[in-house]
Amino acid sequence: MHSIVDAYSRFPKADCGYCGNPSCITALRRHCSGEMPLDQCIFFRTGALDPQSIRCPPATESSGVPGISYINPCPSDAHAVTVEVSLASGEHAKHGYYDMVTLDRILGGHVPSLKVSPSLGMARIELEGRSIMAFGEGRILIRRALDEEDALLQLSRAMRQLWAAVN
Amino acid sequence: MRLDLLVDLWGAYMLDVDAVRKDFPSLKEGRVYLDSAASSLTPDPVIRKMVDYYSDYRANVGRGIYGISRRATDEFEAAREKIAAFIGAGRDELILLRNSSEALNLIASGVQFRRGDSVVITIQEHHSNFVVWQRVKERLGIDLKIVKSDRQGIFNLSDFEDAIDGKTKLVSLAHISNVLGVKLPVKEVAKLAHDQGSLVAIDGAQSAPHTSVNVKDLGCDFFAFSGHKMCGPTGAGALFIRGDLQEHVEPLCVGGGTIEDVGIDYYRLRRGPYRYEAGTPAIAESIGLGAAVDYLRSIGMQNISEHEQALTRRMMERLPEVPGIILYGPPNASDRAGIFSFNIKGLNSHDVALALDSAAGIMVRSGHHCALPLMKDLLAAEGSVRASVYLYNTLSEVDLFADALTEIAKTMA
Numbered sequence: 001m002h003s004i005v006d007a008y009s010r011f012p013k014a015d016c017g018y019c020g021n022p023s024c025i026t027a028l029r030r031h032c033s034g035e036m037p038l039d040q041c042i043f044f045r046t047g048a049l050d051p052q053s054i055r056c057p058p059a060t061e062s063s064g065v066p067g068i069s070y071i072n073p074c075p076s077d078a079h080a081v082t083v084e085v086s087l088a089s090g091e092h093a094k095h096g097y098y099d100m101v102t103l104d105r106i107l108g109g110h111v112p113s114l115k116v117s118p119s120l121g122m123a124r125i126e127l128e129g130r131s132i133m134a135f136g137e138g139r140i141l142i143r144r145a146l147d148e149e150d151a152l153l154q155l156s157r158a159m160r161q162l163w164a165a166v167n
Numbered sequence: 168m169r170l171d172l173l174v175d176l177w178g179a180y181m182l183d184v185d186a187v188r189k190d191f192p193s194l195k196e197g198r199v200y201l202d203s204a205a206s207s208l209t210p211d212p213v214i215r216k217m218v219d220y221y222s223d224y225r226a227n228v229g230r231g232i233y234g235i236s237r238r239a240t241d242e243f244e245a246a247r248e249k250i251a252a253f254i255g256a257g258r259d260e261l262i263l264l265r266n267s268s269e270a271l272n273l274i275a276s277g278v279q280f281r282r283g284d285s286v287v288i289t290i291q292e293h294h295s296n297f298v299v300w301q302r303v304k305e306r307l308g309i310d311l312k313i314v315k316s317d318r319q320g321i322f323n324l325s326d327f328e329d330a331i332d333g334k335t336k337l338v339s340l341a342h343i344s345n346v347l348g349v350k351l352p353v354k355e356v357a358k359l360a361h362d363q364g365s366l367v368a369i370d371g372a373q374s375a376p377h378t379s380v381n382v383k384d385l386g387c388d389f390f391a392f393s394g395h396k397m398c399g400p401t402g403a404g405a406l407f408i409r410g411d412l413q414e415h416v417e418p419l420c421v422g423g424g425t426i427e428d429v430g431i432d433y434y435r436l437r438r439g440p441y442r443y444e445a446g447t448p449a450i451a452e453s454i455g456l457g458a459a460v461d462y463l464r465s466i467g468m469q470n471i472s473e474h475e476q477a478l479t480r481r482m483m484e485r486l487p488e489v490p491g492i493i494l495y496g497p498p499n500a501s502d503r504a505g506i507f508s509f510n511i512k513g514l515n516s517h518d519v520a521l522a523l524d525s526a527a528g529i530m531v532r533s534g535h536h537c538a539l540p541l542m543k544d545l546l547a548a549e550g551s552v553r554a555s556v557y558l559y560n561t562l563s564e565v566d567l568f569a570d571a572l573t574e575i576a577k578t579m580a
Contacts, residue, residue, distance in 0.1 A: 115578070115579050115580075116578075117574070117578035117579050119574055119578060120522060120526040120571075120575065120578060120579070121525070122522060122525055122526065122579070124579050131515055131517070131518055133518060133525075135525045141521060143515075143517060143518075
C-alpha cells in the first residue's frame with residue numbers, strides 16, 4: 001500500500017515554510033497533485049533528501065456528489081439505521097476532503113473515543129454505541145444510529161470533531 | 168527449497184492464475200475480491216453464453232416446435248446434463264432451481280414428514296438449512312436435533328450416533344461450513360444415517376464450487392448447490408434427488424411443465440426433474456451455469472482445489488501475525504477450505520470490512536453470515552469478518568490482505 005504517510009515519512013517534516021507552503025504535509029499534497037515540483041523544497045533541491053524516494057499514492061476516488069444515503073447492510077443491525085454521507089465535491093478531488101495526518105497531529109491520542117489512522121487515511125469515532133468511520137475522500141459512515149434523526153445528530157457531532165482536518 | 172514452496176510452485180504451474188484473472192472482467196485494477204463464499208465472480212465465457220441466448224435463440228424451452236425454441240431446449244438440456252455430470256448425478260436426477268435455499272426448501276416441503284419423526288442438523292448450518300427445519304418442526308411437530316461441534320468446528324462422530332436413531336427421517340448437513348471453512352464428515356454421517364434407515368441431504372453451496380463432488384461416492388440422497396458461487400450467474404442452482412426417491416418427494420410448486428396429464432378432477436405429475444420445475448425456468452441462467460461448469464472443468468477441479476490450498480496455507484501463515492486477531496475454525500490449513508472468519512479485538516466486524524475496502528480495495532463479508540445459531544452458541548460473537556478465496560485470487564492478494572489487516576489492527580483498534 002502506497003499511502004500518503006509513506007511519502008510523508010520521507011519528507012523533511014520541518015515545516016520551515018521556505019517552499020511557500022504552511023507545512024510539509026501541504027507541500028506533499030500539492031506535489032502529489034502536480035502543483036509543486038519537489039525542487040521547490042530546499043531539502044530535496046540541495047540533495048539532503050532523495051526526490052526519487054517519494055512515491056505518491058493513487059488519487060482517491062470521489063463521487064463528487066455530496067449527499068446522504070440510508071443503508072442497512074446486515075440484519076445483525078436490523079433495529080438500527082446506517083447512514084452514509086458523502087461530503088466531498090469537485091473542489092476536493094485533488095487533495096481529498098479530510099487530512100488525517102493533520103487530524104492525528106491535533107487530536108491523535110487526546111480524545112479517547114477517536115482513533116486516527118493517517119496511514120490508512122481514516123478515523124473511527126465511538127459515540128455512545130454508535131460507530132462512526134470517516135474516510136479521507138470525505139465519506140462518513142454512521143452505524144447503529146437509533147433512527148434517521150439520531151444519525152444526523154451523530155453526524156453533526158462527528159463533523160465537529162473532524163473539522164480541523166478539512167482540507 | 169521448502170516443501171510448501173514447491174507445492175505452491177506446482178500449484179501455480181497447474182493453474183495459471185494470471186490467465187484465469189483475464190477471464191473475469193470484474194477484476195479491475197485495485198480491486199481485491201475476497202468474498203466468493205457469498206458470491207463468486209463471473210468469467211467472460213459464461214457472460215457470452217448468456218448473451219448468446221438473448222441475442223441468438225431467445226425462446227421458451229420445452230414448448231415451441233420452431234427452430235430456435237428447439238435450440239433453446241437443446242442448450243437448456245445440455246446444461247442440465249453437464250451440471251449433473253459435474254456432481255456425478257444422472258441427468259434425470261438433477262433439478263434446475265434458483266439456489267441452494269430453494270433446493271433445501273423443496274426437500275423440507277417435499278419429504279413426507281409425520282409427527283414423531285426426527286430431523287438431525289448441525290450447529291454449523293446456514294439459515295437456509297436451519298430455519299427450514301425449524302418451520303417443519305413448528306408445522307408438523309417433528310423432533311429437531313442439533314449436533315454440536317467443538318469451538319474449532321470439529322465434530323465427534325459419536326454425537327451423530329447419539330442423535331440418529333430409528334425415528335430419524337432425514338439428516339441434513341453442510342458439506343463445508345460457510346463460516347468456519349471446516350469440512351464436515353458427510354460421508355461418515357451418511358453411512359450412519361442410512362444404517363438407521365434415514366435419508367441424507369447435503370448443503371453443497373460451499374463445496375461444489377471448490378472441490379470435486381460425486382454424490383454417489385458421498386452416499387447422499389439429496390445434494391443442493393448454488394450456481395452463483397461457482398462462476399455461474401445469480402438465479403441458477405440445482406438439486407440432486409436420487410432417482411428412485413423422486414416419486415416420494417413432492418414438488419415445491421406445480422403447474423405448467425410439471426404434469427403428464429390433467430383433467431377436470433385429476434392431475435398426474437411427470438417423472439424426472441420436470442415434475443419439480445413449474446413454469447418457465449431461468450433459461451439463460453441455467454445455460455450460463457452449464458457454461459460455468461465447462462469453465463471450471465477446463466481449469467480442472469483438482470487444480471482449483473490445489474490453488475485454494477496454497478492460498479489457505481498462506482492465509483494460515485499470515486493471519487495469526489495480525490495483532491489482536493481471533494481466528495475461528497481449525498488451526499491447520501489441511502482441515503479447512505478457503506474460508507477465514509475472524510475478529511480483531513476492539514473492532515466491530517463491519518468497521519474492519521469498511522476499513523479494508525477503503526484502505527486497500529479489499530472486499531470481504533462482515534456480520535453473522537446467515538449463521539446466527541453458530542455465532543451465538545459456538546463462537547459467542549456478534550459477528551465476524553469473513554474472507555474467502557477462489558481460483559482467481561493470488562498469494563500477493565493474501566499478503567496485501569494480511570498487511571492491510573495488520574495496519575488496521577495497529578492503528579484503529
